[in-house]
Amino acid sequence: MNNDFSVTTTSNLIDGKQTAEDIKVEIAAEVAALKAAGQKVPHLAAILVGHDGGSETYVRNKVLACERVGFASTLLRYEDDITEAELLAKVNELNHDPEIDGFIVQLPLPKHIDPEKVIEAIRPEKDVDGFHPMNTGRMVAGLPALLPATPSGIVELLARQGIKTSGKHAVVIGRSNIVGTPVSILLAKNLDTANCTVTLCHSRTENLAEICRTADIVVAAIGRPEFVTADMVRPGAVVIDVGTTRVADASKKNGYALKGDVNFAEVAPLASAITPVPGGVGPMTIAMLLLNTLRAAKGEIYPKSAN
Numbered sequence: 001m002n003n004d005f006s007v008t009t010t011s012n013l014i015d016g017k018q019t020a021e022d023i024k025v026e027i028a029a030e031v032a033a034l035k036a037a038g039q040k041v042p043h044l045a046a047i048l049v050g051h052d053g054g055s056e057t058y059v060r061n062k063v064l065a066c067e068r069v070g071f072a073s074t075l076l077r078y079e080d081d082i083t084e085a086e087l088l089a090k091v092n093e094l095n096h097d098p099e100i101d102g103f104i105v106q107l108p109l110p111k112h113i114d115p116e117k118v119i120e121a122i123r124p125e126k127d128v129d130g131f132h133p134m135n136t137g138r139m140v141a142g143l144p145a146l147l148p149a150t151p152s153g154i155v156e157l158l159a160r161q162g163i164k165t166s167g168k169h170a171v172v173i174g175r176s177n178i179v180g181t182p183v184s185i186l187l188a189k190n191l192d193t194a195n196c197t198v199t200l201c202h203s204r205t206e207n208l209a210e211i212c213r214t215a216d217i218v219v220a221a222i223g224r225p226e227f228v229t230a231d232m233v234r235p236g237a238v239v240i241d242v243g244t245t246r247v248a249d250a251s252k253k254n255g256y257a258l259k260g261d262v263n264f265a266e267v268a269p270l271a272s273a274i275t276p277v278p279g280g281v282g283p284m285t286i287a288m289l290l291l292n293t294l295r296a297a298k299g300e301i302y303p304k305s306a307n
Helices: 016-036 053-069 084-095 115-121 133-141 149-160 180-188 208-212 281-298
Strands: 043-049 072-078 102-105 169-173 197-201 217-220 238-241 245-248 256-259
Touching (some): 149 180, 149 238, 169 208, 180 197, 180 217
Parallel strands (some): 043 072, 169 197
């Protein structure tokens, strides 16, 4: 395998924050045009259950991002004792609200609520997280779909950085329905921004380090802080770190530090390009969520219904 990666930055750090900002500028221009034409601006709603610290931060950033691009936004907060029936009733209400173009139910949910039941209750045309089985199936079939935000953000990040993917070997570590499995599907697609040969690894994979060392592109999405170490990465590989785990750190004012799934200090000197944590994949996830909301508002994937 060769090392003919083309990275447009002057260092090996992939700036997801700046790339996401570029996408927001593009979205804001479209929203301004819609508004100037007297059309309705996109409206994104988010349901937040409980007080998980990571979820609180993520949803707050989504609301700020909506303001940044000119979207209308609604945040619906509930305590973690809300019943599953009550949450499903709210989902149904948003499904039929003509003012709401797309909405998300922030995960994780309390243990007494089945997340799959909630995801399946969201109408596919308003499923801007891209988790509904209808959108997943359309993605697998190569049909237009609202794609899951983080996986599509990873592919977009690679494309906008000018990193060649066609013909490359991508190793994805982690098989979750939210990141690992869908990003493996997207990277294998017969598209200019993909065309990888993909190996999907997980907790039962034997010889994981050996397999990773054959990769041109490593996507770490296993949810274990600093799991990927230098002995798992060959020199010149592109490393995409999806992990965001809070680890106690007394030196920080808030008492914790965000750690990725990659041991950055060890791996960064080897990589031809690498995403930091924070500032890598995270901002792209929000940018792609906004893009999905814009597509939903315009009826690009599914025809607009009368609700």
